[in-house]
Amino acid sequence: MPAPPPVVEPPRLLSRPWTLSVSVAAPPERVLAHLTDPARMADWLVMHSGWPAAPPGALVEGGRFAQRVKLMGTPVEVRWTVRGLSGRTVWLDGTGPMGIEVGVYLSVAPSDGGTLVRLDGGVQGGPTDGPLGPMVARSLTEALRASLERLARADFTGPSSGSDRTLTLIKREKPGTIRHLRTGREIDPWTPVIVGIGQCRERTTNPAAGDPVSLAARAMESASTDILIEHNLVTSADTVGWVASVSWQYPDGAALLAERVGARPARTVQTGLFGGDGPLRLVNDLAAAISRGESRIALIAGAEAAATAAAAERAGKPLDWPTQPDGTAPTRTLGTDREPNNAAETAAGLVSPLHFYALIENALRRRDGLSVAEHRKKITELWSRLSQAAAGNMYAWLQEFRTPEQLATVDGDNRLVCAPYTKLLAANLQVNQASALIVCSAEVAREAGIDQRLWIFPHVGAHATDEWHVTERADLTRSPAIHAIGRAVLDHTRLTIDDIRYLDLYACFPSAVQIAAAELGLPIDDPERPLTVTGGLTFAGGPGNNYAGHSLANLCFRLRHDPGSYGLATAVGWYMTKHAATVLSTDPPVGEFRDIDADIRLHRPTRSVALNADRSGIVEAYTVTYRRDGTPEAGIVTEILDDGSRVVRATEPLDGDPFDDTPVALPPPGEPPVVVEWHGPVTVIRLNRPAVRNAVDLATARGLERAIDEFEADPDARVAVLTGNGPMFCAGMDLKAAARGEYPITEGRGLLGLTAEPPRKPLIAAVEGAALAGGFELALAADLIVAAEDALFGIPEVKRGLVAAAGGVLRLARSLPRATALELALTGEPMPARRLHDLGLINRVTPVGKAYATAFDLAVSIAAHPALAVLLAKRIVDEQGDWTSAEAFDHLSEIAGVVLGSASFDLPKAYRRADRERS
Structure with missing residues (x-):
């Protein structure tokens, strides 16, 4: 029989007590160390959700610390005081929001072959003394019971807390500032710092020499050695980030890397499958987490073994590299991907990075008015300067300076691949390379004794996305996203x-460098300030998604040797599509690190695009693809038509230069199908195709989805108004476009770019004229509808043998009496706004021409209220239909508790406001 539980006499008994226990198959000392180690808290305590301040490295009697927990699904902050501490017990007193008091008495005792763990405690004060009390106590007890059950299944075989391999920081609360010795400035202790830098290049293609994770582990070992201290920060990391590899895909590469280097992180983060922006996105994201106190030590790595993989494929030998079980996934995936090509691009053979960047290159030549020879000279001189940087880079794949003449000469080692590019003007992906960074807080760096001369501060990061499909961009030679992240x-x-x-x-291709330099205001030929310290993807090597990881490593080395200087890295994903930037320096930043989403309020002019239109336009760009033997294979041409649209054509290989004549100005792009306006907290989204009664085609659906996504992400945007330009709100789906196979369905928000996933923030539809078919469905996807008195609403799909597939019939059935919903669905006849207002579907009916103004005023009145209260009130209305009577008030209390648990909630102030309103 197990030993009886220890006698517990907590110094204070709270009004709603609990007593729980569990047997654990491990010695008491190890169990108590596990329970009191903040780094292991997330492993067993299901309520734990993070640290608002520096986590305590060890509990000390009298010590104080803050913790984030979830209570009834609500994130709240509890401030703990360690009242008592011994070899077998820990007594904690805590205070939460609104006067809630919590007491926890934790004790361990030897049991048969293990340990009996007991938790005693209770809760009182604030809302727990009222009708919510039993609910709070029950929720807390169930969470603690689940935590003990998880503890019983825990693995206690790993290194214990305080092992020689682990750096332990004893901090009870956020310390004071840290003095930066060289500049004399005081810096926040949570300032992120890059302290370890490592790179690896493996020339052999023997599979035993390393898969990507093995190469990354070697780079991480180099980064650890680079720090020149006794403590091993690598094994102490709480977060590991992995740049997704292309040559061998791991479900959770960060977990494999952590295992290889001896780390036991609480979180793993991996970038999306494709995108050279990944390394900078990852560094920026984890630096921001460190600055918020959510992480102390982060490892970041990426690697490719593409040269080995290619050699194995040529030899017909399978690769016996690590795999992971089905269902393995990182804690978080950073960034998103979608289909990279639209139908017109695919049909024309415009499908690879080489094709797109070559097409863009010739668009640049046309814009600059250069001959073929002049342009070749320009890009080969640019690329020669990159080779010079690679020649001095010990980790470069091709460490050889190439002259412009060598790069321009077509021969067996430099064949034409896609006009105007030869092989040595294109990215070289068949490399075996890895990079690694160790990033921590300044507090950790100081406590570990890392020489400040090694510290590199990330000052800021930013990311943005250009119009996703290249041929839908207004100007192939511009990048609004790079301009935005630079600014x-x-x-x-x-x-x-x-x-x-x-x-x-x-520097994957010359066109990418030219566009980025222009958007950032940089000359491409300044000998005093070259555009790379690494050498570009041709010469330094293009390790899949991870080139920018090497950029950061090389910049850090340069900055260490030039204290006080600044460095800037940029990165690109897909076809000049996804962009990121990071600024670094040995000088500390002037403010808190930020990872800026520059997509918000970014203007991206677009063009509509078609395949092989029956009309001719002005040749804008072209390229020719070549076979491996150097013979031309096919041509691809883009033309701009008189109406500003673009056509993509697959052609025979072009004979001669289509730009021989003096280039004429290209017709400007047409009006965008969706226009967004920002008016303080109110975002206005306008459907902008009045010539076709604002019918929604694929471009419009994508524009609407992006507008909604950015409205959701914009911290300053509270309410949106959806309306239409012209006399009609929306006639529904563009049937002519649908007949061409161009259906307005988006990956994220579904049909019409909105109806499958409306925004969480309030959306108001302002309807003039009519909202028919999909137009009615858009209005129904909004939270409120304001309509002019002559407006009509209908779903005429039944007349065409169809059903309103975007949720219209379903939403009508939930919002209207059954007979009215059936009348609309079965007859297809429209109903006037006034009747639907009387039935409660439409909120307000206005004079003709006043719907938008009224909707805007309504949005302003909603936006004036605290944003969290508005969001949660909307959530209750949206979700209550799925609640049973028995559970409704539990859900209501859980959601309302988010407001009550928020730092900004002031209960006395709320009561005073309510009294004023009643009077």
Whole structure:
């Protein structure tokens, strides 16, 4: 029989007590160390959700610390005091929001072959003394019971807390500032710092020499050695980030890397499957987590073994590299991907990065008015300068300087691949390379004794996305997204581009470098400030998604040797599509690190695109693809038609230069199908196809989805108004486009770019004229409808043998009496706004022409209220239909508790406001 539980006499008994126990197959000392180790808290305590301040490295009697927990699904902050501490017991007193008091008495005792763990305690005060009390106590007890059950299944075979391999920091609360010795400035202890830098290049293609994770582990070992201290920060990391590899795909590469280097992180993060922006997105994301106190030590790595994989494929030998069980996934995946090509691009053979960047290259030549020879000279001189940087980079794949003449010469080693590019003007992906960074807080760096001369501060990061499909961009030679991220990082750091001494622009193809330099205001031929310190993806090597990981490593080395200087890295994903930037320096930042989403309020002009239109236009760009023997294979041409649309044509290989004549100006793009306006907290989204009664085609659906996504992400946007330009709100789906196979369905929000997933924030539809078919469904997807008195609403799909497939019939059935919903669905005849207002579907009916103004005023009145209260009230209305009577008030209390648990909630102030309103 197990030993009886220890006698527990907590110094204070709270009004709603509990007593729980569980047997654990491990010695008491190890169990108690596990229970009181903040780094292991997330492993067993199901309520734990993070630390708002520095986590305590060890509990000390009298010590104080803050913890984030979830109570009834609501995130709240509890401030703990360690009242008592011995070899077998821990007594904690805590205070939460609104005067809630919690007491926890934890004790361990030897049992048969293990340990009996007992939790005693209770809760009182604030709302727990009222009608919510039993619910709070029950929820807390169930969470603790689940925690003990998880503890019973825990693995106690690993290294114990305080092992020699682990750096232990004893901090009870966020410490004071840290003095930066060289500059004399005081810095926040949670300032992120890059302290370890490592790279690896493996020339052999023997599979035993390493899969990507093995290469990354070697780079991480180099990064650990780079720190020059006794403590091993690698094994102490709480977060591991992995840049997804292409040559061998791991479900959770970060977990494999952590296992290989001896780390036991609480979180793993992996970038999306494809995208050279991944390394900077990952560094920026984890630096921001460190600055918020959510992480202390993060490992970041990426690697490719593409040269080995290609050699194995040529030899017909399978690769016996690590795999992971089905269902394995990282804690979080960073970034998103979608289909990279639209139908017109695919049909024309425009399908690979080489094709797109070559097409863009010739668009640049046309814009600049250069001959073929002049343009070749320009890009080979640019690429020669990159080879010079690679020649001095010990980790570069091709460490050889190439002259412009060598790069321009077509021969067996430099064959034409896609005009105007030869092999040595294109990215080289068949490499075996890895990079690794160790990033921590300044507090950790100081406590570990890392020499400040090794510290590199990330100052700011930013990311943005251009129009996803290349041929839908208004101008192939511009990148609004690069311009936006450049402006964002410079504004945040209060620098100009001239203040940046070291640069590493993402250099997969010459067109990418030229566009980035232009958007950032950089000359491409400044001998005093080259555009790379790494060498570009041709010469330094293009390790799948991870080139920018090497950019960061090389920038850090340069900055260490030039204290006080600044460095800027940029990165690109897909076809000049996804962009990221990071600014670094040995000088500490002037403010808190930020990872800026520059997508918000970014203007991206677009063109509509078609395949092989029966009309001719002005040749905008072209390329020719070549076979491996150097013979031309096919041509691809884009033309701009008189109406500003673009056509993509697959052609025979072009004979001669289509730009021989003096280039004429290209017709401007047409009006965008969706227009967004920002008016303080109110975002206005306008369907902008009045010529076709605002019918929704694929471009419109995508534009609407993006507008909703950015409205959701915009911290300053509270309410949106959806309306239409012209006399009609929306006639529904564009049937002509659908007949061409162009259906308005988006990956994220479904049919019409909205109806499958309306926004969480309030959306108001302002309807003039009519909302028919899909137009009615868009209005029904909104939270409120304001309509002009002559507006008509209907779902005429039944007349065409169809059903309103975007949720219209379902939403009508839930919102209207059954007979009315059936009348609309079965007859297809429209109903006037006034009747639907009387039935409660429409909120307000206005004079003709006043629907938008009324909807806007309604949005302003909603936006004036606290945002969290508005969101949660909307959530209750949206979700209550799925609740049973028995559970309704539990759900209601859980949701309302989010407001009550928020730091901004002031209960006395709320009561005073209510009294004023009643009077």
